[in-house]
Amino acid sequence: MKIRSLPTWLTAALFFLVVGVGFQIVFSQGWLSAYWQQVIMLGTLMAVSALGLNLKYGYAGLFALGHAAFYGIGAYSSALITKDWVTGWSGNPAGGLAGVLAIEVGFILTVVAISYFKIGHLRSQLRDSLSRWLTPFEASVLATAAILVAGVLIIVVIGGGSGWLVRRGVLALVPPVLGALPVAISQQVIFLIALLAGAVLAGLIGFLVGLPLLRLTYDYLCIATLGFGIITYVFFNNADKLIPTMKGARGMVNIPNLTTWPWVFICAAVALVVMRNFIYSSTGRAILSVRDDPTAAETMGINTFKFKTLAYALGCGYAGLAGGLYAHLYSFLHPSNFTWLKSVDPFVMVVFGGVGSMTGTILGAYSFEILLEGLRVLPAEFIDWRYVIYPLILLAVMLFRPQGIMGTKEWGFLKLPSIAKRKREQETSAGAIRAESCASESQED
Amino acid sequence: MSQSDIHNPDPGSNSTVLKIAGLTKFFGGLRAVHDFDVEIKQGELVGLIGPNGAGKTTIFNMVTSIYPVSEGDIVFKGQDITDLPAHEVTHLGIGRTFQKIRIFPNLTVLDNVRVAYHPHARYNMFDGILRSHRFSQGEREMTERAQEFLAVFGMEDLQDTLASNLPYGAQRRLEIARALATEPELLLLDEPAAGMNPREVVELMELIHFIRDHFALTVFLIEHQMRVVMGICEWITVIDFGEIIARGTPKEIQNDPKVIEAYLGTQATRMVA
Numbered sequence: 001m002k003i004r005s006l007p008t009w010l011t012a013a014l015f016f017l018v019v020g021v022g023f024q025i026v027f028s029q030g031w032l033s034a035y036w037q038q039v040i041m042l043g044t045l046m047a048v049s050a051l052g053l054n055l056k057y058g059y060a061g062l063f064a065l066g067h068a069a070f071y072g073i074g075a076y077s078s079a080l081i082t083k084d085w086v087t088g089w090s091g092n093p094a095g096g097l098a099g100v101l102a103i104e105v106g107f108i109l110t111v112v113a114i115s116y117f118k119i120g121h122l123r124s125q126l127r128d129s130l131s132r133w134l135t136p137f138e139a140s141v142l143a144t145a146a147i148l149v150a151g152v153l154i155i156v157v158i159g160g161g162s163g164w165l166v167r168r169g170v171l172a173l174v175p176p177v178l179g180a181l182p183v184a185i186s187q188q189v190i191f192l193i194a195l196l197a198g199a200v201l202a203g204l205i206g207f208l209v210g211l212p213l214l215r216l217t218y219d220y221l222c223i224a225t226l227g228f229g230i231i232t233y234v235f236f237n238n239a240d241k242l243i244p245t246m247k248g249a250r251g252m253v254n255i256p257n258l259t260t261w262p263w264v265f266i267c268a269a270v271a272l273v274v275m276r277n278f279i280y281s282s283t284g285r286a287i288l289s290v291r292d293d294p295t296a297a298e299t300m301g302i303n304t305f306k307f308k309t310l311a312y313a314l315g316c317g318y319a320g321l322a323g324g325l326y327a328h329l330y331s332f333l334h335p336s337n338f339t340w341l342k343s344v345d346p347f348v349m350v351v352f353g354g355v356g357s358m359t360g361t362i363l364g365a366y367s368f369e370i371l372l373e374g375l376r377v378l379p380a381e382f383i384d385w386r387y388v389i390y391p392l393i394l395l396a397v398m399l400f401r402p403q404g405i406m407g408t409k410e411w412g413f414l415k416l417p418s419i420a421k422r423k424r425e426q427e428t429s430a431g432a433i434r435a436e437s438c439a440s441e442s443q444e445d
Numbered sequence: 446m447s448q449s450d451i452h453n454p455d456p457g458s459n460s461t462v463l464k465i466a467g468l469t470k471f472f473g474g475l476r477a478v479h480d481f482d483v484e485i486k487q488g489e490l491v492g493l494i495g496p497n498g499a500g501k502t503t504i505f506n507m508v509t510s511i512y513p514v515s516e517g518d519i520v521f522k523g524q525d526i527t528d529l530p531a532h533e534v535t536h537l538g539i540g541r542t543f544q545k546i547r548i549f550p551n552l553t554v555l556d557n558v559r560v561a562y563h564p565h566a567r568y569n570m571f572d573g574i575l576r577s578h579r580f581s582q583g584e585r586e587m588t589e590r591a592q593e594f595l596a597v598f599g600m601e602d603l604q605d606t607l608a609s610n611l612p613y614g615a616q617r618r619l620e621i622a623r624a625l626a627t628e629p630e631l632l633l634l635d636e637p638a639a640g641m642n643p644r645e646v647v648e649l650m651e652l653i654h655f656i657r658d659h660f661a662l663t664v665f666l667i668e669h670q671m672r673v674v675m676g677i678c679e680w681i682t683v684i685d686f687g688e689i690i691a692r693g694t695p696k697e698i699q700n701d702p703k704v705i706e707a708y709l710g711t712q713a714t715r716m717v718a
Contacts, residue, residue: 274574277573277574277575277576278570278573278574280573281568281570281572281573281574281580281584282559282562282563282566282568282573282583282584282587283563283566283569283570283573284573285552285556285559285560285563286560286563288549288551288552288556289549289552289560291551292549292550292551292552293547293548293549295511295543295547296543296547296548296549297549297560298511298530298531298532298535299509299511299531299532299535299540299541299624299627300532300535300560300561300563300623300627301532301535301536301561301563301564301627302532302560302563302564303530303532304532310570356551408551416553418605
């Protein structure tokens with residue numbers, strides 16, 4: 001049977017099986033040095049981060065430069081959770097987890113409550129009913145004030161209240177439940193929860209940042225998100241004032257070294273499949289239409305702002321997941337890894353590989369990491385030349401292939417499912433079955 | 446409303462679809478549209494003409510909420526839509542095409558049409574990610590409906606082509622097909638014949654008549670080519686410098702001295718000849 005005629009999900013499963021198990025064997029047999037194992041894992045997790053940027057920039061057309069900030073948010077928040085489990089810096093091994101989850105649940109419930117009560121709509125209703133007794137100006141001021149008070153109440157009561165409950169619950173329940181498990185397993189469970197919590201936190205902050213910023217486009221959006229990147233960097237640098245164990249500019253140490261090839265690989269595979277299924281669905285098409293022509297998308301009934309925010313938040317979540325894997329790969333975090341300059345790295349990967357191509361983004365991520373590290377084979381006196389050679393390669397690619405290595409093309413199961421092709425295949429496979437059954441009948445005769 | 450009503454229009458009982466009153470638009474100190482009004486009834490085919498820069502497209506952009514309205518009211522089927530966001534205006538049943546083609550160039554022809562079905566999608570984002578049963582069912586339904594639409598426009602063989610690779614006339618047809626896929630009751634066509642050769646223009650005029658009858662539509666159209674407007678519109682509004690200067694049947698407009706002075710000019714002599 002030819003590979004081309006296999007169903008898409010089967011080729012994808014085979015591909016993931018071969019790559020995942022293959023590298024696991026290579027790693028466990030020690031055919032690659034520990035250093036190169038780290039480089040390949042770094043390339044894989046950067047591919048996840050770059051996939052997130054590709055969603056923002058390649059699919060939604062948002063020229064945003066704050067990716068490293070979300071990478072850092074994911075890294076620090078997940079590191080706080082696992083480090084607490086191992087060292088107990090906060091006094092309770094689940095303290096970090098309780099804190100992050102409390103923020104997330106409080107945040108989500110606040111957003112749900114605000115949209116449920118339709119705050120903006122309430123304001124105009126209140127203003128209209130007040131203007132029966134008051135001048136329009138007074139009515140408007142009073143209505144705005146009332147809505148602000150209501151908003152603060154929602155944040156404090158619903159957000160704060162649910163956050164407090166979640167924190168108490170996690171502190172009371174998680175240590176005894178997970179503590180009953182063997183240490184090795186409970187660590188892996190905490191790691192999984194930490195990765196997800198870091199990704200969700202990055203996504204939520206992306207949503208919050210996106211609400212005001214995504215009303216901008218092009219270079220204005222770029223500068224505004226750059227501003228957010230700088231704020232985050234300053235926060236990481238001074239974070240020890242708030243959470244001493246983050247150690248600010250000295251760098252956070254003693255993060256458990258939990259990132260292994262299976263973790264990186266499974267995260268990347270799931271992230272890739274989710275991205276592929278997401279973009280080849282109705283929601284994905286809506287996002288692509290917003291990129292291609294926002295005005296036309298609006299007249300097709302697409303709420304462009306909603307889909308821009310969705311793509312942005314999801315892209316930030318991908319960065320957060322990659323950050324969590326990164327934090328537990330080197331067990332050391334320093335704010336300088338999350339400056340706005342580091343936001344350029346995933347950009348280079350996406351543009352180098354092909355804007356709007358998942359295959360290209362992944363190729364870009366690996367070639368970026370492997371070239372930069374691979375050039376270390378140069379003699380010691382030339383080692384710094386790799387920062388000249390790599391940019392020269394970039395220049396050459398941009399000059400001779402400005403659309404990137406892949407352009408917008410995809411390989412294998414990442415291709416856009418083609419309707420006409422599927423029809424043809426159904427017809428031919430039906431023909432093949434008929435031929436087979438004829439053959440078996442003749443054999444029986 | 447059934448199709449037979451369209452074929453036997455009864456002007457007395459027809460309901461108003463779009464009613465615009467006192468519509469005004471300022472761009473800074475420039476008054477682009479001043480005190481525009483129009484009332485369009487169910488099933489009519491109405492034209493809006495005027496010289497370049499008269500404010501025709503600005504009016505369309507205000508009706509579809511792409512531009513905010515400075516003053517005035519727009520009422521669609523009895524509902525005030527003046528301050529609604531553009532996508533909600535579409536949901537209520539106003540579809541449009543653009544003067545400069547605005548298809549989604551990097552999507553396939555089929556996907557261009559399927560985007561229109563997103564607001565009515567039977568599955569959500571998570572169904573898509575998990576490829577659930579609801580996803581495959583909803584997607585199949587959307588695809589079949591989109592393919593039916595493309596078949597009406599004779600484009601079913603092009604469904605996997607990138608929209609940017611289509612020839613010009615086909616891009617225009619795709620844009621109309623896509624607008625119709627939003628299931629509008631009122632279709633706004635902004636210079637549909639722009640850039641078409643005479644043969645394509647004849648085909649387009651037949652197409653507009655066909656879709657009006659087939660989809661029970663009301664059509665409001667801007668056009669530059671006099672042949673098109675005079676050939677298919679039941680009545681016409683003429684604007685110049687953002688103000689209405691004439692209104693009437695194509696015949697009346699052709700002979701209106703104000704219109705000839707403002708707009709037709711040398712073309713009028715050609716048309717008479």
